[in-house]
């Protein structure tokens with residue numbers, strides 16, 4: 001078990017995450033040696049409970065690095081979102097140890113760029129595509145999605161040689177619910193007048209650190225971090241350091257790359273809440289633990305309010321509740337350049353934020369550092385408005 005550093009500033013930093021990654025890699029090596037398969041996933045719609053119930057280890061592969069993008073552009077258009085290019089570049093360049101460890105991939109037909117990239121990625125690994133419906137608003141969509149999960153269940157059973165029984169699936173639903181609740185608790189530390197974690201720290205504390213192996217240890221680590229943050233929150237020096245800083249909600253595309261998050265916090269804002277994947281979008285709803293486990297997974301996962309869905313009113317409802325509960329002063333929307341789904345939905349998000357009486361800033365960027373100076377100026381001006 002890891003010991004949490006108790007300094008006042010940067011309590012949960014890269015060093016802290018690095019020690020957790022080491023533990024996760026050790027646990028995964030042991031599980032692989034005992035015969036477990038590693039299954040790469042690319043989207044929040046993939047129920048990892050199914051993977052774990054087959055005795056396999058899920059690993060999220062969406063990348064935030066700028067480095068593999070040049071290689072990816074040999075196959076993919078330059079004006080594609082950085083997340084897709086980075087993930088693909090890592091795969092074809094064999095530069096990601098997590099991708100290298102995978103035996104097979106599960107991918108979801110979400111945005112156009114991702115689903116066409118997956119056709120090429122299937123040349124590198126056995127890849128199974130979940131045909132995601134475009135709406136969560138009809139019973140027919142839910143029935144169709146349940147059919148997709150049934151199909152993937154059979155595929156996973158064949159690939160792993162393990163039967164996914166209802167009991168095994170229920171056991172995974174319980175542990176993943178505990179994980180969601182614990183991550184949610186970490187976010188909720190920022191509901192008070194004094195936020196207890198910066199956005200960077202929240203991102204680190206709630207990160208899955210790679211392979212989702214031995215989730216009980218990961219949950220314990222997050223609980224320890226929560227306890228340490230609560231303790232720090234009682235420190236007057238800490239309180240004085242964060243009091244009065246603008247409280248920002250970061251929404252939009254997944255924050256796979258921290259460029260914008262870092263800029264906001266370097267300019268003295270505090271990102272008290274993130275709505276994107278890995279943030280509040282995916283932890284608010286627990287999967288029911290009684291009844292048909294596969295039907296419960298299908299219902300809960302299809303309701304994730306991603307911009308790939310149309311219509312997507314649940315995202316606006318979620319934003320309104322975060323603005324209220326986290327005492328938000330201003331909203332920053334991040335769109336990765338080339339992401340049409342989030343870029344177009346930004347119009348409705350701006351209306352929603354305006355109706356709540358808050359300032360809104362829309363940033364469209366990529367993973368490169370080329371526009372950092374310009375973005376810093378825009379963010380500084382925005383934060384000035386909030387003081």
Ligand code: SF4
Pocket residue numbers: 042043044045110111253254277304306307308
């Ligand atoms: S933003 Fe939507 S498409 Fe992208 S990872 Fe999240 S759920 Fe999947």
Ligand code: SF4
Pocket residue numbers: 081082083084110111112113114253254308336338339340341342
């Ligand atoms: S950020 Fe947008 S374009 Fe990129 S993978 Fe997600 S939904 Fe697709």
